Amino acid sequence: MMFEKYKKQVKLAYERRQYEQKLSLNLIKPSAAKMREECLIVINERSDQKDDDTLRLFFGAKGEAKDYESIIAHVDIDKFRPLINFIKGKTYNPDEKNVELLAWLIDFKPRPYAFWRNRLNEKRANKHAEALRERFGEEEDDFGDEVYDKEWIKRKIRKFKMAGSMSLCSLTSVVVGGFYVHVNEGQQCMYWETDRYKPILCNERIEGVKMIAMDPQKMVHFKKITVTDTLTNYSIGKVWYSKINDEVEFFTAKGRHPVHPEEVLKPATQYIIDTYK
Template identity: 35%
Template sequence: MFAEYQKQVLDFYKRKWNSGDLSLNLMHPTSAKIKSECLLVFEKRSKRKDETMLRSFFSADPTADFRLIIKKFETDKFKPLNNYLKNSTGKTEEKNIELLAWLIDFEPRPFKPENFVDEQGNSEQSEKKDSADSELSWIEPEVAETETTSEDPSGLTSGTSGDEMGQPEPTSIGPTDVAPEEDKKVSGNTVGRKMVLAGILLVCIGGIAAFLLWPGRQAGEVSPPRAPLGSEEECMYWTGDRYQAIACSGKTDGTRLYALDKDKLMHLQKISRPDTISRRGVGHVWYAKIDGKIEFYTSAGFHPVYTDIRLKPLTLYMYNKYIYHYQ
């Protein structure tokens, strides 16, 4: 299925090339230009879904500063992709196709088998299902045969009735206690269900009464709902410069709630005064570029509002460019 994905990525590249929608680096590519384009694209649109591909191509760890990694990356390692673009009839590694898809903003990416079909219209996922069904069709008769041919000590198969052997089935004689016992179980279950339903009904009635008798409601006051006594704060929200823990039912103004993350709660804060950042903050302070402005944070992770943007570690270059003049 990757062959179909590769074809669509290349066709997309050719269409953009013919329409002049590619950058100058990709209109007439060289290994050095592809490297430069990687830097530009990373600064312009760094998305979470591309991280696995970038780590794989550049052999980087999850906390690496990709900007530095790309700058130090050997230019010759872009040569296979450059050769492929100049001679598209050849073959290249899958990682080069994924990098090209990222550079030209092809969607959907990265490659997922279920998104692409072959010339017969079959996806890899459907092929696996058909294969599994085929195997199951061979297994089922064998299982059925095993169930019906197991022997008991009398020499008769357990799946064969007395009629099939030419003998009448034995008839039980005398009273049995099975039916009364089953009646008792059914009766007990019915009583239990009724008690559960009655309890639920009482809880609902109590909730409605509490709402109607809520202090201040009749006077037109609106009070924020409070978490039940004894409940734990299992959610948090972004206040603008830090996360604040709160009960999951504690916000009504449309504020976005997140599952409580104690690490973010304790360590991730926005640095509102860049002049407080010294050179020792290089590698220990994190930043993101939002609407053309640089925001600084105290911990790694993703931007608390634009959650698809990863925070990057502060480099000496960024420090000199955006912070040094404050000192």
């Protein structure tokens, strides 16, 4: 369970950097060749002994090689394809080595997982942790800006809603899905793109795109499940579906279909999952 939390935070950190345009060009639209190139850049820019276990896990032991740079330069680029699938949301259960390599590539902190877990346990053991979170969590906590505590996100959403009842333009930002969405006049909208909602200026126009009012809950929780073979009986009660023109789509939350709002999503039963996943 703890590694699941770590995995989600690494992915959210990637999405936040993508939204804030702080990713390397190689990572914005990753390919296997670009991933290898980025690894070579990173290992030259910020080599750190604490990352040796991550490199050994992904690329193998050094053996007779002088350093990991030479190993990376000659690695089969197909080795990066599972990592690319994780980045693109095509798999929800990536191997640990892929999560750790992504953390290394984007300079996620604290890393690797063992260090992150120890820091989390230390924080939980502190009897003043809750008071510290309430006092400092809105700006920064012990982990730096990489921690996306669920309760912290909920507080931001509640703050957004309260501000919306008075003056939407009075709130400077809200955390949604692990990245910041700046909120001011003309920027309380979102639109559906492929498998999730994305924020947009209300006065901005994209041809063929329908904008709706910003809903932080949907931004965080409502997504289309693109890799349906990961669905199991455990998904019953947690997944919703639509069937339009004999095409079945699965989603992570209830509500209306994002493209066909006249269609209300239905809870997925065992029969639906077994038949259409």
